Amino acid sequence: MKQSRSEFWSGEEYDAQYGNYCSDEISFFQDLMLHRNVLSLLDVCCGTGLVTIPLSKKLSHAVGIDFSRSMVDFAKSKSSNISNVTFYEKDAVSFDLKSVFDLIIMTGNAFQAFLADTDLSSMLENVKKHMHGNSFFVFDCRLPCPKYFETTHNYEYWSSYTSYSGENVDVYGLDSRHPTLSNTMLHRVRREYENGMQYQSYIELKYRSINEIGDRLEQHGLQLVERYADWKKTPLTESSTSFVGVVRPLYRDH
Ligand SMILES: C[S@@+](CC[C@H](N)C(=O)[O-])C[C@H]1O[C@@H](n2cnc3c(N)ncnc32)[C@H](O)[C@@H]1O
Missing domain, CATH: 3.40.50.150 (Vaccinia Virus protein VP39)
Structure with a gap:
């Protein structure tokens, strides 16, 4: 995988x-x-x-x-x-x-x-x-330490940055344990652009x-x-x- x-x-x-x-x-x-x-x-x-x-x-x-x-x-x-x-x-x-x-x-x-x-x-x-x-x-x-294995139930605000095209982007994340892989986190990420556009992604991290x-x-x-x-x-x-x-x-x- x-x-x-x-x-x-x-x-x-x-x-x-x-x-x-x-x-x-x-x-x-x-x-x-x-x-x-x-x-x-x-x-x-x-x-x-x-x-x-x-x-x-x-x-x-x-x-x-x-x-x-x-x-x-x-x-x-x-x-x-x-x-x-x-x-x-x-x-x-x-x-x-x-x-x-x-x-x-x-x-x-x-x-x-x-x-x-x-x-x-x-x-x-x-x-x-x-x-x-x-x-x-x-x-x-x-x-692998406890803080990296903390999970959340809802999307929480992570950070903001200025996009390549100059718009403010707010980044939200939802952290869970990977359903099948050991010592692995699954982070769902949602980026909300100033113009209303959203981009959703996810990333798995193995510890x-x-x-x-x-x-x-x-x-x-x-x-x-x-x-x-x-x-x-x-x-x-x-x-x-x-x-x-x-x-x-x-x-x-x-
Ligand atoms: C967090 S980024 C780090 C990029 C860069 N090393 C840096 O410090 O800015 C991780 C990168 O690993 C790449 N990556 C993940 N798995 C890979 C694989 N199996 N083979 C090649 N690239 C991979 C991703 O596409 C991504 O660009």
């Missing part, structure tokens, strides 16, 4: 809503790139390239893949005048670019999009296939513990070498609700 693409129906609207929230991720990667020999980047589940495009400036080449056409199309249009960045519409569960990258990233908690363990395994297998002995894989992920993630990584020849509570490198504690993992291949080429 795949995560619904309905929440990613418009790259333009995605950037209008979330476009200003990637600065910590970008700083984290710029710091890593400064201290390590990173020339090539693969952004898996890249969305509209919010992270890929700014990072590409310091790289020889960057590639982004995402399975939502609207996101990839907007990423392509935003980067049409940048020669060293390429975006492809591809599923992370089944892609093969036939090359390796110094740094592979997955941001925006896209790690939680892999609802089925078999899909998570295939995605990790593909990530490993695109790494060489000294590559990094870095991702973020919310952790896995750090231990489970560590085990899965090891099954695919990968190991967690650094872990933080967020992109600012806040130390991870028992009460952390999110996690940023830095991953290396288990056996390095020397």
Whole structure:
């Protein structure tokens, strides 16, 4: 079972809503790139390239893949005048670019999009296939904690933003447990535009513990070498609700 693409129906609207929230991720990667020999980047589940495009400036080449056409199309249009960045519409569960990258990233908690363990395994297998002995894989992920499993009975106000076309949009959400999948939430989202238009979507998010993630990584020849509570490198504690993992291949080429 795949995560619904309905929440990613418009790259333009995605950037209008979330476009200003990637600065910590970008700083984290710029710091890593400064201290390590990173020339090539693969952004898996890249969305509209919010992270890929700014990072590409310091790289020889960057590639982004995402399975939502609207996101990839907007990423392509935003980067049409940048020669060293390429975006492809591809599923992370089944892609093969036939090359390796110094740094592979997955941001925006896209790690939680892999609802089925078999899909998570295939995605990790593909990530490993695109790494060489000294590559990094870095991702973020919310952790299973009570606040993320809270449910609501009615749509509740979440937030507002200014749409791509300049209108106010109020966002409402209804949170429930997924009816069949364990440790998975189902969020129904309703966007109400100033002109009366509404857009309804939904998204499923899978929660896995750090231990489970560590085990899965090891099954695919990968190991967690650094872990933080967020992109600012806040130390991870028992009460952390999110996690940023830095991953290396288990056996390095020397
Ligand atoms: C929350 S967005 C994050 C986008 C981007 N990484 C960022 O930080 O802005 C999650 C993205 O994951 C993509 N996605 C989810 N499952 C995927 C899959 N199996 N293969 C490729 N992309 C996927 C969605 O289309 C969406 O663009």
